[in-house]
Ligand code: ADP
Ligand code: MG
């Protein structure tokens with residue numbers, strides 16, 4: 001960070017405003033805003049985040065800072081008519097941290113700066129209250145000692161407790177002036193013995209040290225951890241606010257409090273907050289004495305109460321949002337110490353947004369900016385009944401939200417078996433791997449003792465919208481003995497456990513679950529217009545309607561069967577963006593594929609294909625019926641061949657044993673040879689997708705025929721099928737051309753035979769870098785592109801997802817190499833730039849080229865905004881994410897129409 005000569009590092013509260021959060025931090029910007037609104041804010045000034053950045057980069061404060069601070073301090077002293085720490089009548093200030101984003105309690109603030117052995121007497125004289133002056137002084141030494149000088153805060157707490165005990169009282173207000181004088185002496189002793197120096201008596205030195213301490217607290221452990229969790233960039237720095245003190249500890253006609261302009265849990269308007277008489281600063285939230293509800297202030301001090309209500313209304317109308325505030329009353333006079341747009345629950349966010357529209361404070365476009373897809377997702381998960389009696393077992397990482405209850409099982413096989421017989425199960429593993437997929441699908445929820453937010457379990461569960469708690473380290477999972485031990489409690493297979501993916505908590509036994517009303521609404525089981533519809537559902541309904549009205553992106557679903565398709569449709573899907581056909585080849589049909597692969601002669605192959613065709617066709621007829629009138633993109637077979645063959649090790653053992661017994665079975669031998677022949681080191685980069693279609697004669701054409709015949713059948717039944725055939729893993733236009741030619745032949749033949757004109761679209765996935773780079777050529781043979789951003793991310797980064805997520809993603813996230821996994825949110829600079837360029841190149845060749853995305857990113861809020869921005873036509877995501885994608889597509893559209901006038 002270079003220092004600019006004319007740079008201004010200090011702003012008076014009268015100079016700033018609420019839009020300067022980058023420079024003045026949230027607290028400083030809002031103090032300035034309130035000052036300019038004419039509200040009673042104690043005067044002061046703000047040192048910018050730029051000054052902090054210089055300090056953090058160079059270890060030195062900017063050279064100009066000291067003089068600038070002096071000038072502002074002079075002005076403040078003039079205005080207040082007294083000097084900082086002046087012995088007969090001291091000006092006191094607080095030195096308060098305040099970054100762009102609120103980091104509650106993560107950084108430091110020191111009150112009562114300017115008190116010393118001398119000025120404490122002056123303060124006592126001026127206030128006519130000795131107790132107050134010594135209470136303020138002990139607070140200064142305590143806060144300054146802890147945050148500026150690094151003394152263990154416990155030492156002060158212990159001394160305070162001892163003083164109370166010695167006097168046989170329980171609250172600090174029962175200590176009188178002489179008790180507090182003694183306490184000050186003791187606090188000073190603690191400082192001396194812990195730091196080897198005396199508590200500084202020079203007020204300016206106190207202030208300068210406190211400012212530096214606030215700068216330093218930006219890089220404290222707590223602050224760093226918080227930023228990582230909240231994805232706040234580490235280089236923003238904090239501003240420092242120097243604010244003249246007002247005193248809530250001047251007796252019963254003084255006090256301090258916090259308040260919300262409306263209920264942050266429900267959104268309801270009313271009087272929400274806490275007040276504490278004769279107290280300073282943090283006392284309200286520290287729980288040292290019992291606070292009273294804010295409403296009680298009306299009877300304690302009616303004048304201040306009325307003024308506060310008036311100010312709260314002013315703030316809400318001005319900020320057009322829920323505000324939270326800190327205030328202090330000094331001898332009947334009200335002072336505002338902080339305000340900000342308040343945090344709220346997901347449910348309140350939706351309600352408040354619509355309430356504010358009704359009040360005429362914001363419009364619909366703004367209402368969309370007041371909620372997020374993540375909040376909507378939270379509202380869609382079932383929850384545990386909070387009133388239930390529960391036995392907590394332990395706690396892990398809240399990896400994928402939801403509330404799941406089921407019998408403990410310790411392997412996938414049992415999970416599948418039990419769930420087939422109608423049991424609900426929780427799959428418990430040390431960690432999961434791709435072999436556990438069946439079990440994960442079968443289970444209600446997944447619980448692991450290892451791995452973090454990007455572990456296989458976490459990522460897959462999130463993708464499936466399944467509840468997951470991972471990395472619960474207290475659990476000792478013993479898969480061999482089918483049990484786990486948690487702090488002495490043994491949980492056997494079959495015991496019921498409950499897991500909460502929103503909090504990471506794990507319970508023994510069944511915690512009752514209540515379904516989310518929001519999902520009931522999306523499912524059509526609850527109507528927003530109904531008399532008894534709850535307020536939340538009405539709010540969600542209205543916000544979704546705004547989003548649908550403005551969004552440009554269409555939203556499709558990834559769905560492979562009619563059941564999922566129907567749900568997707570209820571949730572608002574405008575088609576299917578990805579129907580994977582591989583699921584249609586598993587189970588009983590796997591053997592048919594095995595036959596196809598092993599066929600030695602054309603006849604054998606024909607026979608295998610013939611057996612598969614009617615089954616495939618039936619799948620498609622059902623799907624097209626469920627999605628009648630809407631596009632359905634069917635992807636031809638994609639996964640590597642070995643997935644359809646028996647496991648190589650298992651088969652080898654079987655053959656070896658048989659040979660030893662001298663009764664080797666010819667079929668097994670052939671199978672083993674084939675499995676060896678087809679075995680790949682890197683199946684992900686091997687024989688799959690279009691390559692498979694080109695190598696196994698008849699496979700793709702059988703699938704195309706099934707699609708074409710199904711479409712013809714639906715058409716004859718007066719339906720409106722809109723199939724799109726998608727070729728996976730294309731790297732060059734030549735591959736596509738060959739498949740296309742064959743497909744067109746088949747389609748023409750079906751059309752001729754049935755007399756139905758099918759209008760099937762043919763297109764491709766763009767999921768290899770080469771495809772993206774040669775998009776202009778590929779568009780010659782493709783009527784649509786669907787960006788497969790999962791594989792594109794794997795191939796652009798050279799990451800094998802199953803391997804990297806488990807082995808080193810946690811380290812990468814910790815080192816800040818990326819703030820979020822590129823599999824979760826699209827990597828805009830790398831993968832995203834390929835998408836952007838390929839979209840443009842494709843459209844240059846074929847202006848009406850349809851563009852979509854079908855990776856998991858299609859349901860990720862930030863990625864949806866990116867896809868909107870690069871001009872795709874639709875995103876496709878899992879059925880459960882559709883409302884989230886609709887909302888985010890609406891938010892993206894409202895945002896871009898607000899920021900430019902295209
Ligand atoms: P945080 O960001 O942790 O809330 P603050 O800077 O807001 O820290 O200060 C901590 C407490 O001290 C708050 O209750 C605040 O209202 C109070 N406080 C801060 N400055 C002053 C002041 N000048 N006069 C009186 N109380 C103050
Ligand atoms: Mg505060």
Ligand code: MG
Nearest residue numbers: 728767788791
């Ligand atoms: Mg793929």
